[in-house]
Amino acid sequence: LKPAFARALRWRAGLVLQFARFDEAIAAMEKAHQIDPYDRPAVSTYGMALLYAGRFSEAAAMMEREIGNRDMTGARFNTVLAYAMLAKHSGSSRAEEFWTKAFAQMRAITAIENRSSPPRSILTDRLHALLYSMRGQYDRAAPYLGKLERQVNAQGGSPAQLASIYAAQHRVDEALTALEVIRDPRPHRHD
Numbered sequence: 001l002k003p004a005f006a007r008a009l010r011w012r013a014g015l016v017l018q019f020a021r022f023d024e025a026i027a028a029m030e031k032a033h034q035i036d037p038y039d040r041p042a043v044s045t046y047g048m049a050l051l052y053a054g055r056f057s058e059a060a061a062m063m064e065r066e067i068g069n070r071d072m073t074g075a076r077f078n079t080v081l082a083y084a085m086l087a088k089h090s091g092s093s094r095a096e097e098f099w100t101k102a103f104a105q106m107r108a109i110t111a112i113e114n115r116s117s118p119p120r121s122i123l124t125d126r127l128h129a130l131l132y133s134m135r136g137q138y139d140r141a142a143p144y145l146g147k148l149e150r151q152v153n154a155q156g157g158s159p160a161q162l163a164s165i166y167a168a169q170h171r172v173d174e175a176l177t178a179l180e181v182i183r184d185p186r187p188h189r190h191d
Contacts, residue, residue, distance in 0.1 A: 006036035010045055022053035043067065044074035051078060056085045060101070071112045073123055080105045080127055084134050102131060122151070126161050133168035141165070158182065 002008065013028035029046040032039065043066040050059035060082035063075045080102045087098035110124040125144045132141035145165055151157050163178035
């Protein structure tokens with residue numbers, strides 16, 4: 001009804017993204033971004049579409065360019081994931097460069113969360129657990145994962161954040177159990 005309503009284009013792109021229609025989602029994100037380049041959540045969503053499509057370099061470059069020095073935690077989160085995926089799949093001497101960039105974005109998110117009132121650490125904890133797990137440093141991930149598990153149990157947070165970390169650690173049964181909890185939200189424990 002309103003072709004120049006960028007947010008509606010973005011929402012529709014998010015919907016088709018769930019059906020793995022990557023090219024269609026990315027085209028809609030590009031159009032939405034052209035219509036309203038100041039729609040900050042669009043950067044994160046656009047980056048997520050590129051990530052899901054496996055276009056990690058493009059996702060990282062676009063989000064880095066759009067983020068600049070702004071406090072865009074969603075886009076920074078997706079940038080961390082883009083760099084981590086580049087590091088995991090590069091198989092080259094550039095892997096360490098990508099890990100360095102991923103951890104730099106994570107530190108930026110930590111600084112943003114520390115400035116909030118009251119300070120929070122949910123994204124920081126999740127990213128530490130996930131990045132260290134993806135890098136195979138499970139001992140370094142353990143304190144952050146433990147904190148997230150306690151938060152999910154105590155506050156009823158989403159087990160999805162746990163599932164991705166378990167999967168990165170090749171703990172498939174625990175990842176599947178966490179996903180089952182999402183599907184069947186009756187009370188479960190993650191001890």
